[in-house]
Amino acid sequence: MTVARKILQQQAVVPSWGGRLDTLVENKLTLTHEVAELNLYETFQRAQLVELEFNSPVLTSMLTGKKVMHIDNLKPFEYLPGESLVLPANKLMKIDFPEATVQTPTRCIALTISGDFIQQTVNHLNEEYPRSEPNDQWKVDVNNYHFHNGLEISLLIDKIIRLYRENNVMKPFFIHNSIQELIVRLMQTQARRVLVDQAKQHVNTHRLAYVVEYIRKNLTKTLAIEELSNQACLSKSHFFRLFKNELGMSPIQFILQERIRLAKQILSNPAKSITDACFESGFNSLTHFSSAFRTLERISPRQYKQQVS
Structure with a gap:
C-alpha cells in the first residue's frame, strides 16, 4: 500500500466518484437505497482475474475502458462502453482490465436489485400488461444476459447514477420509480431480442x-x-x-x-x-x-x- 500511495501522489490520481482512493484496482463507491444498491467502480491499472460477486441480482454497465469477462465455462468476452450484463445472485465473475491506466481508467457501475422487488414488478406487469401470447409471461432473464444498451436504457442508467448522487428529499421516490422502469425496459429488451433477432x-x-x-x-x-x-x-x-x-x-x-x-x-x-x-x-x-x-x-x-x- 505504501508503494501505491507513492504512485498516487506522483500522478495525482483523483477518483471521479469522490471520496478517498485506496487502491488502483477496483476502487468502489457504494450508494444505498431500500430496493437497490449502486456500486461505482473505477480502475487505474491493468489487472487480471479480479474476482467480483454479489448476493443479489445485478445489472452491470460499462462506462469507459474495456474489460474481459470470465464467467462459468463461457468463452471470455470483451465488455465495452454502452454494454450491460445481467447476472443472478452469487454468480462469480473474474475480470481482466487490459487497458486501465491512470490516464485512461476503466469505469463501470453495478446495480444490485432486490429479488423481491424484481418479482413484484414482474407480477404487476403480467397482471396489467399481459403479453400477446397466452402462454408467454414477462420475466427477467438473469442468466448471463449480455446486451448493447438501447437509448432508453442508456438514459435510465445515466439518470439513476445522477439520482443516487443528488441531494433531494424526493430522491428515494425517484430512484424507486427509475429502478422499476429499468426492470421493465430490460424485460422489453429481452422480449425484443426473441421477437426481432430470432423472429424466423x-x-x-x-x-x-x-x-x-x-x-x-x-x-x-x-x-x-x-x-x-x-x-x-x-x-x-x-x-x-x-x-x-x-x-x-x-x-x-x-x-x-x-x-x-x-x-x-x-x-x-x-x-x-x-x-x-x-x-x-x-x-x-x-x-x-x-x-x-x-x-x-x-x-x-x-x-x-x-x-x-
Missing part, C-alpha cells in the same frame, strides 16, 4: 414474430397499421398496444428502424449510391431518408457511407 424461429408460434417477418419482407411497400393488425389477427388498438408493450416501440418506429437497418446494408455496398439506399429501403424522399437516418444513427447517410466504403 417463432413465426409459427408468436403472432408478433410473424408480423416482424412480414414487415421485413414488405419494407419497400406502404405498411398501414390496419394491414399489420390483420396479419396478427388482432384489432388495430389491441395490436398497437401489444406491439408497443413487447417491443418497446410503436409499429411505425419499428418499420423506420428496419428501413434504416436495410439502408445501412445498401450503403455498405460501394456500387450503391445514397439515392439507391433511400429508395431501395422503402423511403420515397431523400429529405425524409436523410432526416430519419441522422435521427437514428446520429450521422448523415453520406458520413456513414464514407466510414464503411
Whole structure:
C-alpha cells in the first residue's frame, strides 16, 4: 500500500466518484437505497482475474475502458462502453482490465436489485400488461444476459447514477420509480431480442414474430397499421398496444428502424449510391431518408457511407 500511495501522489490520481482512493484496482463507491444498491467502480491499472460477486441480482454497465469477462465455462468476452450484463445472485465473475491506466481508467457501475422487488414488478406487469401470447409471461432473464444498451436504457442508467448522487428529499421516490422502469425496459429488451433477432424461429408460434417477418419482407411497400393488425389477427388498438408493450416501440418506429437497418446494408455496398439506399429501403424522399437516418444513427447517410466504403 505504501508503494501505491507513492504512485498516487506522483500522478495525482483523483477518483471521479469522490471520496478517498485506496487502491488502483477496483476502487468502489457504494450508494444505498431500500430496493437497490449502486456500486461505482473505477480502475487505474491493468489487472487480471479480479474476482467480483454479489448476493443479489445485478445489472452491470460499462462506462469507459474495456474489460474481459470470465464467467462459468463461457468463452471470455470483451465488455465495452454502452454494454450491460445481467447476472443472478452469487454468480462469480473474474475480470481482466487490459487497458486501465491512470490516464485512461476503466469505469463501470453495478446495480444490485432486490429479488423481491424484481418479482413484484414482474407480477404487476403480467397482471396489467399481459403479453400477446397466452402462454408467454414477462420475466427477467438473469442468466448471463449480455446486451448493447438501447437509448432508453442508456438514459435510465445515466439518470439513476445522477439520482443516487443528488441531494433531494424526493430522491428515494425517484430512484424507486427509475429502478422499476429499468426492470421493465430490460424485460422489453429481452422480449425484443426473441421477437426481432430470432423472429424466423417463432413465426409459427408468436403472432408478433410473424408480423416482424412480414414487415421485413414488405419494407419497400406502404405498411398501414390496419394491414399489420390483420396479419396478427388482432384489432388495430389491441395490436398497437401489444406491439408497443413487447417491443418497446410503436409499429411505425419499428418499420423506420428496419428501413434504416436495410439502408445501412445498401450503403455498405460501394456500387450503391445514397439515392439507391433511400429508395431501395422503402423511403420515397431523400429529405425524409436523410432526416430519419441522422435521427437514428446520429450521422448523415453520406458520413456513414464514407466510414464503411
